[in-house]
Amino acid sequence: xxxxxxxxxxxxxxxxxxxxxxxxxxxxxxxxxxxxxxxxxxxxxxxxxxxxxxxxxxxxxxxxxxxxxxxxxxxxxxxxxxxxxxxxxxxxxxxxxxxxxxxxxxxxxxxxxxxxxxxxxxxxxxxxxxxxxxxxxxxxxxxxxxxxxxxxxxxxxxxxxxxxxxxxxxxxxxxxxxxxxxxxxxxxxxxxxxxxxxxxxxxxxxxxxxxxxxxxxxx
Amino acid sequence: xxxxxxxxxxxxxxxxxxxxxxxxxxxxxxxxxxxxxxxxxxxxxxxxxxxxxxxxxxxxxxxxxxxxxxxxxxxxxxxxxxxxxxxxxxxxxxxxxxxxxxxxxxxxxxxxxxxxxxxxxxxxxxxxxxxxxxxxxxxxxxxxxxxxxxxxxxxxxxxxxxxxxxxxxxxxxxxxxxxxxxxxxxxxxxxxxxxxxxxxxxxxxxxxxxxxxxxxxxxxxxxxxxxxxxxxxxxxxxxxxxxxxxxxxxxxxxxxx
Amino acid sequence: xxxxxxxxxxxxxxxxxxxxxxxxxxxxxxxxxxxxxxxxxxxxxxxxxxxxxxxxxxxxxxxxxxxxxxxxxxxxxxxxxxxxxxxxxxxxxxxxxxxxxxxxxxxxxxxxxxxxxxxxxxxxxxxxxxxxxxxxxxxxxxxxxxxxxxxxxxxxxxxxxxxxxxxxxxxxxxxxxxxxxxxxxxxxxxxxxxxxxxxxxxxxxxxxxxxxxxxxxxxxx
Numbered sequence: 001x002x003x004x005x006x007x008x009x010x011x012x013x014x015x016x017x018x019x020x021x022x023x024x025x026x027x028x029x030x031x032x033x034x035x036x037x038x039x040x041x042x043x044x045x046x047x048x049x050x051x052x053x054x055x056x057x058x059x060x061x062x063x064x065x066x067x068x069x070x071x072x073x074x075x076x077x078x079x080x081x082x083x084x085x086x087x088x089x090x091x092x093x094x095x096x097x098x099x100x101x102x103x104x105x106x107x108x109x110x111x112x113x114x115x116x117x118x119x120x121x122x123x124x125x126x127x128x129x130x131x132x133x134x135x136x137x138x139x140x141x142x143x144x145x146x147x148x149x150x151x152x153x154x155x156x157x158x159x160x161x162x163x164x165x166x167x168x169x170x171x172x173x174x175x176x177x178x179x180x181x182x183x184x185x186x187x188x189x190x191x192x193x194x195x196x197x198x199x200x201x202x203x204x205x206x207x208x209x210x211x212x213x214x215x216x217x218x219x
Numbered sequence: 220x221x222x223x224x225x226x227x228x229x230x231x232x233x234x235x236x237x238x239x240x241x242x243x244x245x246x247x248x249x250x251x252x253x254x255x256x257x258x259x260x261x262x263x264x265x266x267x268x269x270x271x272x273x274x275x276x277x278x279x280x281x282x283x284x285x286x287x288x289x290x291x292x293x294x295x296x297x298x299x300x301x302x303x304x305x306x307x308x309x310x311x312x313x314x315x316x317x318x319x320x321x322x323x324x325x326x327x328x329x330x331x332x333x334x335x336x337x338x339x340x341x342x343x344x345x346x347x348x349x350x351x352x353x354x355x356x357x358x359x360x361x362x363x364x365x366x367x368x369x370x371x372x373x374x375x376x377x378x379x380x381x382x383x384x385x386x387x388x389x390x391x392x393x394x395x396x397x398x399x400x401x402x403x404x405x406x407x408x409x410x411x412x413x414x415x416x417x418x419x420x421x422x423x424x425x426x427x428x429x430x431x432x433x434x435x436x437x438x439x440x441x442x443x444x445x446x447x448x449x450x451x452x453x454x455x456x457x458x459x460x461x462x463x464x465x466x467x468x469x470x471x472x473x474x475x476x
Numbered sequence: 477x478x479x480x481x482x483x484x485x486x487x488x489x490x491x492x493x494x495x496x497x498x499x500x501x502x503x504x505x506x507x508x509x510x511x512x513x514x515x516x517x518x519x520x521x522x523x524x525x526x527x528x529x530x531x532x533x534x535x536x537x538x539x540x541x542x543x544x545x546x547x548x549x550x551x552x553x554x555x556x557x558x559x560x561x562x563x564x565x566x567x568x569x570x571x572x573x574x575x576x577x578x579x580x581x582x583x584x585x586x587x588x589x590x591x592x593x594x595x596x597x598x599x600x601x602x603x604x605x606x607x608x609x610x611x612x613x614x615x616x617x618x619x620x621x622x623x624x625x626x627x628x629x630x631x632x633x634x635x636x637x638x639x640x641x642x643x644x645x646x647x648x649x650x651x652x653x654x655x656x657x658x659x660x661x662x663x664x665x666x667x668x669x670x671x672x673x674x675x676x677x678x679x680x681x682x683x684x685x686x687x688x689x690x691x692x693x694x695x696x697x
Contacts, residue, residue, distance in 0.1 A: 066673070067672065120309055126302070133327070142313050
């Protein structure tokens with residue numbers, strides 16, 4: 001079985017690669033939008049505007065309270081009904097991962113900015129920096145070390161969570177794997193391969209996050 | 220000669236609590252004013268209002284004849300004219316000394332790098348730290364960091380410098396090097412507003428002492444008359460506390476058993 | 477678009493049962509994960525040779541792979557090796573696999589966070605290693621890890637929605653079934669959202685307060 005299993009994997013590789021491309025595209029887009037949205041969230045949350053904070057808080061708590069999979073179904077089934085727009089399941093997954101990821105990254109950015117001494121903001125203001133310059137040159141660069149390790153961890157969570165896209169019909173690497181299993185009944189082999197596929201993407205990221213954390217917080 | 224800075228009937232609240240009450244204070248160009256008073260008397264808040272770091276709630280505050288307590292005030296413009304130095308220096312930790320000094324001149328004032336850098340180097344040399352231009356703040360002592368922080372403000376070519384307890388966080392042996400820099404600025408005729416607890420320094424550098432307590436100015440006088448003959452009972456008590464240590468009787472020598 | 481209140485009322489008993497299943501899966505998984513984590517932490521603290529390595533490998537494997545793949549492996553792949561299990565059992569096994577790894581991390585971090593000076597002062601008053609563990613390390617580690625433990629409990633509870641993929645009749649599976657049977661999408665999504673808000677929001681609000689107060693407490697997932 002070992003050789004036939006290997007053969008099967010090799011034969012299925014092009015097909016699996018197509019699915020993997022879908023999975024990785026969803027993850028990459030989710031990571032990109034989460035980062036942009038998260039930085040925006042973090043900056044907005046540290047402006048000290050009560051009304052802004054309230055809106056962000058509601059957004060955060062909704063994404064913390066309602067599981068990502070439920071969000072996927074809510075938008076996938078709900079958008080066509082409530083807003084008469086139907087988006088492809090691929091983009092639905094990207095949207096949910098981005099909104100959820102942005103709230104998580106946002107909290108990390110907020111915390112990192114919050115941990116900077118208040119004097120950094122005041123010193124920046126006192127030499128006449130405007131808001132963009134203050135965040136761009138003084139606050140965000142200094143928060144970078146503190147926020148990078150946990151943000152990389154969120155990236156691995158986004159990648160792992162992208163697997164849920166198969167449940168709303170995205171033909172991702174899991175779906176392709178299931179199609180192969182339907183033909184060949186090699187479920188151990190295929191699910192084992194899928195397991196390792198995710199592991200070999202996520203593990204280096206986790207390890208990098210840990211190494212950076214160790215270097216930057218114990219320096 | 221008209222005042223460069225003028226507070227008139229100036230009020231400031233933190234919530235319900237009034238921290239500055241009917242402040243009337245004029246500072247002429249080139250004058251060195253030292254504000255003394257017990258902790259929490261509002262002296263730091265007064266400086267921070269002048270830099271727009273605190274929002275005032277009433278009265279009037281003018282800089283070179285321009286009212287600052289108006290919605291139209293562009294604080295970024297004001298802050299370029301009013302330099303501020305903080306107790307804990309607050310250098311930007313991710314930037315070298317030179318980057319700290321050039322951030323304002325290049326990004327805010329959009330000056331030429333060549334010209335701004337020449338000025339920064341000259342000022343660094345003046346405070347004796349030219350060799351630290353490429354160092355990072357964490358590699359410097361507190362006294363060195365504070366001198367750099369002063370230079371960072373000076374690089375903006377301000378009309379006024381505010382010093383908010385700038386030696387309070389320093390080890391005693393570093394206090395002198397910072398005070399010398401400030402004294403140099405005073406000699407050059409720069410307008411300075413200084414909040415400090417260094418009494419000898421206040422006496423030496425000030426043209427005028429302003430004594431505050433509980434948000435009010437109780438006394439304004441020349442340093443000699445303030446230190447030798449304070450007019451209010453409050454000021455007398457305040458000065459007594461500072462002379463207490465000097466007047467301590469020597470502890471009798473005890474034999475160790 | 478009409479809102480069929482009568483239909484919603486008719487589904488309430490089923491949803492009540494579904495909430496029960498969600499809580500059942502979640503709470504059992506939390507309990508079993510905790511057992512796994514305590515055993516693992518003991519192995520790590522006592523630096524048991526080989527076992528220590530195995531625990532490390534297990535934690536990395538579980539943390540760096542999606543729950544859904546773990547679940548599919550247990551439910552679909554293991555039967556072909558002759559191990560046939562129900563969706564419910566698969567759910568518990570998989571969530572224990574995942575949760576055990578996360579909670580191990582949490583407890584280990586808690587033990588590491590106990591300052592070395594605590595151990596030294598414990599030894600200095602003559603405590604044995606066992607007494608040290610029981611009276612000094614564990615109580616402090618437990619308190620230090622409390623917010624992170626709580627965060628991971630909530631995380632596991634929310635992750636139970638994933639086991640809907642193997643037909644465990646929890647809240648999401650029940651919702652999907654009703655939508656498929658009666659096309660009452662609008663009503664059922666509303667019910668699902670409401671259940672999530674009632675079930676998870678108070679917990680997550682409590683956690684946010686804890687976290688903002690302590691500014692640590694890593695999330696799992």
